[in-house]
Amino acid sequence: MAEKSLGVLIHGAGWVAGEHVKAFTANPHTRVVAVSSRKLSSCQRIAETHGLPDVTFFTDYDKALAHPGVDIVSVCTPQHLHAENTIAAARAGKHLVIEKPIANSPAEMRAMREAVRKAGVKTVVSFVLRWNPLFETIKAMVADNAVGKVYGVEADYQHDIASWWTGFEDARTKKLGISAMLTGGCHALDAARWFAGQGRYEAATPIEVFAYAGGYRKGLSEEFNYLTNSWQPAPPLEYDDLEMVMIRFDNGVLGKVSVNYGCVMPYMFPIEVFGDRGTIKDNRVWSHKFPGQKKWVEIPTILPDSADVSHHPFQGQIDHFVECIHQNHESHCNLEDAIKTHEIVFAAQECYRTRQPVQLPLSEK
Numbered sequence: 001m002a003e004k005s006l007g008v009l010i011h012g013a014g015w016v017a018g019e020h021v022k023a024f025t026a027n028p029h030t031r032v033v034a035v036s037s038r039k040l041s042s043c044q045r046i047a048e049t050h051g052l053p054d055v056t057f058f059t060d061y062d063k064a065l066a067h068p069g070v071d072i073v074s075v076c077t078p079q080h081l082h083a084e085n086t087i088a089a090a091r092a093g094k095h096l097v098i099e100k101p102i103a104n105s106p107a108e109m110r111a112m113r114e115a116v117r118k119a120g121v122k123t124v125v126s127f128v129l130r131w132n133p134l135f136e137t138i139k140a141m142v143a144d145n146a147v148g149k150v151y152g153v154e155a156d157y158q159h160d161i162a163s164w165w166t167g168f169e170d171a172r173t174k175k176l177g178i179s180a181m182l183t184g185g186c187h188a189l190d191a192a193r194w195f196a197g198q199g200r201y202e203a204a205t206p207i208e209v210f211a212y213a214g215g216y217r218k219g220l221s222e223e224f225n226y227l228t229n230s231w232q233p234a235p236p237l238e239y240d241d242l243e244m245v246m247i248r249f250d251n252g253v254l255g256k257v258s259v260n261y262g263c264v265m266p267y268m269f270p271i272e273v274f275g276d277r278g279t280i281k282d283n284r285v286w287s288h289k290f291p292g293q294k295k296w297v298e299i300p301t302i303l304p305d306s307a308d309v310s311h312h313p314f315q316g317q318i319d320h321f322v323e324c325i326h327q328n329h330e331s332h333c334n335l336e337d338a339i340k341t342h343e344i345v346f347a348a349q350e351c352y353r354t355r356q357p358v359q360l361p362l363s364e365k
């Protein structure tokens with residue numbers, strides 16, 4: 001029997017939403033049936049840009065959720081709205097694609113988890129790099145024992161997040177953005193968890209965190225533009241641009257992750273995986289499986305080396321999620337899993353206050 005076509009509501013018609021539209025449109029089992037946003041003009045623009053036929057526009061999210069053709073909601077609004085948007089959609093019985101970061105506090109994450117558990121809906125969080133070809137290659141090699149038993153992982157999110165980003169005005173504030181590790185660095189935390197897990201679809205569970213925050217951009221009213229190689233006036237970041245986090249995982253692996261918004265260079269996302277029989281540095285491999293190896297083996301693939309959302313593998317993420325819904329499987333990247341990544345962010349915040357290592361999972365008090 002043919003699978004039922006699933007109707008999609010895109011909520012928050014901005015930069016990343018266009019990539020969700022493209023991926024759902026290309027998937028043979030889904031169709032975008034509605035777009036909701038703050039402004040009607042943004043809904044219209046995204047529909048025109050992507051040639052969406054028969055799509056209904058809403059500026060009222062509750063009315064959009066009541067659309068009878070909606071099975072899946074893609075939450076593409078700014079991060080401070082993700083918790084309330086997710087809870088409302090779960091209560092309406094919709095499956096959910098949730099953009100990162102999922103929430104601005106541990107309490108919000110707990111409320112989201114409760115709503116999703118109660119509704120029994122499926123979720124996937126946009127840690128979209130899990131579908132990047134280099135990520136897929138490293139993960140498959142680790143699972144295939146190419147580096148032996150993993151004992152250390154490193155990942156860094158090095159990105160001059162600044163006023164070029166449509167979401168910057170909200171995300172640069174302490175109140176709505178919280179921290180650099182939350183707004184952007186969570187991608188690197190998730191990468192560390194992903195590569196610290198030895199199984200093909202397993203992300204390691206963090207049990208302890210220690211972190212420092214610093215840098216130079218907090219409060220600075222200028223920013224570097226690497227395209228023009230010049231400094232220009234800009235509204236300041238209200239939090240530190242550099243965070244360095246140490247993580248202990250329950251399988252004994254140690255992780256070192258940084259987020260760096262102050263870097264004067266193009267975007268980079270370095271990855272290192274150390275095992276007791278080999279090492280992976282980005283797309284370079286040293287492995288006991290190549291006993292005559294004298295130089296690094298370089299894998300020709302697509303690296304996570306662009307910040308442009310059109311470079312991100314949303315198609316892989318969305319195809320995976322639709323399969324999860326059809327086969328009634330939980331995604332390895334569902335809300336419950338993403339909470340473990342985000343808890344590291346909030347543990348780092350606690351560490352800046354207490355200067356003590358923080359145990360995970362966080363206390364629910």
Ligand SMILES: NC(=O)c1ccc[n+]([C@@H]2O[C@H](COP(=O)([O-])OP(=O)(O)OC[C@H]3O[C@@H](n4cnc5c(N)ncnc54)[C@H](OP(=O)(O)O)[C@@H]3O)[C@@H](O)[C@H]2O)c1
Binds near residue numbers: 011100
């Ligand atoms: N996974 C990834 O790799 C990735 C990449 C980029 C972004 N993101 C994440 O995706 C989220 C959105 O980022 P973005 O870059 O797309 O930002 P964006 O371009 O600013 O888009 C956000 C959209 O949300 C809409 N919005 C704001 N407040 C709203 C409200 N109260 N009700 C309904 N709609 C509202 C705005 O719509 P109007 O135009 O109607 O005002 C805006 O177009 C962020 O959490 C970001 O971190 C993830």
